[in-house]
Amino acid sequence: MTRSLVLAAAQLGPIQKAEGREVAVGRMVRLMEKAHRMGAEVVVFPELALTTFFPRWYEEDIANADHWYETALPSNETAPLFEAARKYGIAFHLGYAEKTPDGHRYNTAVFVSPGGEIMLKYRKVHLPGHKDYDPIRKVQHLEKRYFEVGDLGFPVVRAPVAGHEVNVGMMICNDRRWPESWRVMGLQQVELVMLGYNTPSLNMDNRGFEAHHLRVFHSHLSIQAGCYQNACFAVATAKAGTEDGHELFGHSIIVNPQGEIMAQATSWGDELIVAEADLGMCELGRTTIFNFAKHRRPEAYGRITAQVGSEPPPAWNAARAAE
Amino acid sequence: MTRSLVLAAAQLGPIQKAEGREVAVGRMVRLMEKAHRMGAEVVVFPELALTTFFPRWYEEDIANADHWYETALPSNETAPLFEAARKYGIAFHLGYAEKTPDGHRYNTAVFVSPGGEIMLKYRKVHLPGHKDYDPIRKVQHLEKRYFEVGDLGFPVVRAPVAGHEVNVGMMICNDRRWPESWRVMGLQQVELVMLGYNTPSLNMDNRGFEAHHLRVFHSHLSIQAGCYQNACFAVATAKAGTEDGHELFGHSIIVNPQGEIMAQATSWGDELIVAEADLGMCELGRTTIFNFAKHRRPEAYGRITAQVGSEPPPAWNAARAAE
Numbered sequence: 001m002t003r004s005l006v007l008a009a010a011q012l013g014p015i016q017k018a019e020g021r022e023v024a025v026g027r028m029v030r031l032m033e034k035a036h037r038m039g040a041e042v043v044v045f046p047e048l049a050l051t052t053f054f055p056r057w058y059e060e061d062i063a064n065a066d067h068w069y070e071t072a073l074p075s076n077e078t079a080p081l082f083e084a085a086r087k088y089g090i091a092f093h094l095g096y097a098e099k100t101p102d103g104h105r106y107n108t109a110v111f112v113s114p115g116g117e118i119m120l121k122y123r124k125v126h127l128p129g130h131k132d133y134d135p136i137r138k139v140q141h142l143e144k145r146y147f148e149v150g151d152l153g154f155p156v157v158r159a160p161v162a163g164h165e166v167n168v169g170m171m172i173c174n175d176r177r178w179p180e181s182w183r184v185m186g187l188q189q190v191e192l193v194m195l196g197y198n199t200p201s202l203n204m205d206n207r208g209f210e211a212h213h214l215r216v217f218h219s220h221l222s223i224q225a226g227c228y229q230n231a232c233f234a235v236a237t238a239k240a241g242t243e244d245g246h247e248l249f250g251h252s253i254i255v256n257p258q259g260e261i262m263a264q265a266t267s268w269g270d271e272l273i274v275a276e277a278d279l280g281m282c283e284l285g286r287t288t289i290f291n292f293a294k295h296r297r298p299e300a301y302g303r304i305t306a307q308v309g310s311e312p313p314p315a316w317n318a319a320r321a322a323e
Numbered sequence: 324m325t326r327s328l329v330l331a332a333a334q335l336g337p338i339q340k341a342e343g344r345e346v347a348v349g350r351m352v353r354l355m356e357k358a359h360r361m362g363a364e365v366v367v368f369p370e371l372a373l374t375t376f377f378p379r380w381y382e383e384d385i386a387n388a389d390h391w392y393e394t395a396l397p398s399n400e401t402a403p404l405f406e407a408a409r410k411y412g413i414a415f416h417l418g419y420a421e422k423t424p425d426g427h428r429y430n431t432a433v434f435v436s437p438g439g440e441i442m443l444k445y446r447k448v449h450l451p452g453h454k455d456y457d458p459i460r461k462v463q464h465l466e467k468r469y470f471e472v473g474d475l476g477f478p479v480v481r482a483p484v485a486g487h488e489v490n491v492g493m494m495i496c497n498d499r500r501w502p503e504s505w506r507v508m509g510l511q512q513v514e515l516v517m518l519g520y521n522t523p524s525l526n527m528d529n530r531g532f533e534a535h536h537l538r539v540f541h542s543h544l545s546i547q548a549g550c551y552q553n554a555c556f557a558v559a560t561a562k563a564g565t566e567d568g569h570e571l572f573g574h575s576i577i578v579n580p581q582g583e584i585m586a587q588a589t590s591w592g593d594e595l596i597v598a599e600a601d602l603g604m605c606e607l608g609r610t611t612i613f614n615f616a617k618h619r620r621p622e623a624y625g626r627i628t629a630q631v632g633s634e635p636p637p638a639w640n641a642a643r644a645a646e
Contacts, residue, residue, distance in 0.1 A: 126618055126620060127618075128618065154623060155636075157638070158635070158636050159639045160639065165638070174612075177612065177613075178618075179505075179506060180619075180623070180627060183626075183627055184623065187630055188634060210607060210611070210612075214583070217582070218551055221547055221582050222552065224548075225545060225547075229501070258534065258537055289451070291632075292631060292632045293632025293633070295449055295450075295497075296449075296503070297472060298627070298629075298630070298631055300507065301506075301627060301628050302476075302628060304510070304624060304628060305624050305629075306628075308615060308616055309614075309615045310509060311512070312490075313490050315488070316442050316480050316481060316482045
């Protein structure tokens with residue numbers, strides 16, 4: 001039997017700082033309705049989908065940022081989303097800021113069954129940006145202030161989705177640029193990677209000369225390479241458009257295990273894109289070029305887990321002398 | 324001072340099985356002359372540049388394949404290449420089949436100074452294909468028969484090149500599809516990756532449904548992602564065209580640390596492409612988005628070195644029960 005699944009990326013346009021969760025949830029419910037009309041069985045919402053991208057706003061006292069976090073899911077405000085999923089029989093991925101009962105804060109995503117059960121939770125590992133207020137930056141990027149590094153690794157689970165068993169995993173935003181994120185999931189035979197992002201169109205670091213026109217290219221490049229090299233599908237969903245004057249690029253995509261883009265959002269607003277995924281396609285890479293058991297050579301990969309930062313290489317003469 | 328270097332990929336057209344090394348070397352010397360006229364300071368020749376891609380030919384007794392291997396470098400046949408490098412003051416990268424004095428066989432590349440000194444040697448780690456004759460395949464791919472897995476890791480060295488100190492590393496062909504190869508060198512601050520390849524236009528595995536039109540895309544995707552994610556340049560040089568009826572794709576490229584293609588070969592024959600590399604560009608990625616010391620999280624990467632093959636994930640219910 002063909003293991004076929006209709007996937008959807010539910011891109012969200014901007015959510016302004018002053019807008020409450022009910023605005024975002026209302027828009028997501030409408031995207032759920034559209035997903036139902038378009039036959040989607042899995043819907044992927046972006047990172048931090050319930051609020052504006054608040055890590056651009058500095059708070060000296062982190063307690064003043066508490067209103068950006070969820071302490072329960074579903075909550076009164078998010079219940080309509082869970083109800084829509086149940087009504088339409090759609091599984092969904094949702095990114096949000098999580099505050100745990102014991103006070104830990106994470107940039108989190110969950111994969112929820114149509115029945116409202118949380119089938120998988122992921123907490124962002126690769127937090128970009130910085131911890132303290134940075135006077136050089138025009139716009140702050142305080143993820144390292146507002147979140148702890150995720151403590152769940154990159155888990156993959158075989159989940160029941162629309163009558164199939166599907167190996168699903170998640171990453172969030174900056175994780176997609178790191179081949180390690182993809183490989184750790186590839187080593188668990190992931191078939192579908194769900195990921196949300198809020199990525200500024202302009203890098204406001206102001207220290208380099210990164211070309212702004214390459215920002216979307218870099219995002220797509222990382223996702224397409226990750227899918228190809230790990231023989232999986234990905235649904236990568238943006239929050240897009242201008243939030244309080246700060247522009248986020250859209251270009252949500254659905255990618256197949258050959259690294260091909262199957263569908264792409266072309267607006268900067270709420271937009272649903274869908275693609276039918278034949279999960280059997282994951283077998284090809286996994287059993288041929290990327291048959292890991294046959295071809296990987298961990299004895300040559302030691303540095304990847306043995307060191308964090310890079311180290312300068314020896315000079316040629318020194319290396320020669322050591323021979 | 325700007326650390327600028329003119330890089331060249333010296334793509335070779337086909338070398339037929341019946342052709343001797345003197346044919347290949349003569350063509351390479353002409354490419355060296357062209358490289359000199361075009362101002363190149365580093366020239367990268369392909370994998371197994373001295374002979375046809377012999378792993379497509381089966382030999383029951385490997386001793387019958389001995390004539391494909393080099394036991395010394397330079398040798399009488401390869402001396403003219405070293406002489407041309409000296410004459411023009413060009414450093415070069417050469418791929419060849421190596422047989423060591425104690426009988427080991429490797430798919431090897433060296434980086435040679437204009438003075439003829441071997442500044443770095445690499446032996447291919449990711450050998451594709453198979454060890455024994457495979458009756459299903461229309462064309463054999465016997466790299467696992469003819470070569471041992473490289474025993475040098477992915478070394479990087481700071482080498483003197485055209486008045487600069489440059490962190491150089493090498494990979495060969497299939498290595499480029501494996502993000503581990505790139506990362507291990509990125510962790511050594513590699514600035515220039517040199518790689519040669521012999522890649523068939525058609526996958527002759529005959530087990531899957533890989534789209535032949537994606538073969539070049541996959542090659543470029545892997546190289547561009549590797550350069551972007553490790554903030555380095557790459558010169559990727561093909562042996563191209565039809566060897567005894569077997570087609571190899573060309574499309575040699577030079578890529579910058581933003582993952583952009585700076586130059587691309589468009590023929591299937593001998594062709595030299597050049598690009599000027601500002602090595603200072605490597606700093607941007609290394610000090611911002613890909614500041615490894617700040618952002619990498621090896622505690623989440625354990626599987627990359629702890630396991631070779633992939634493992635199936637737990638079923639959702641089991642995972643839930645384990646919580």
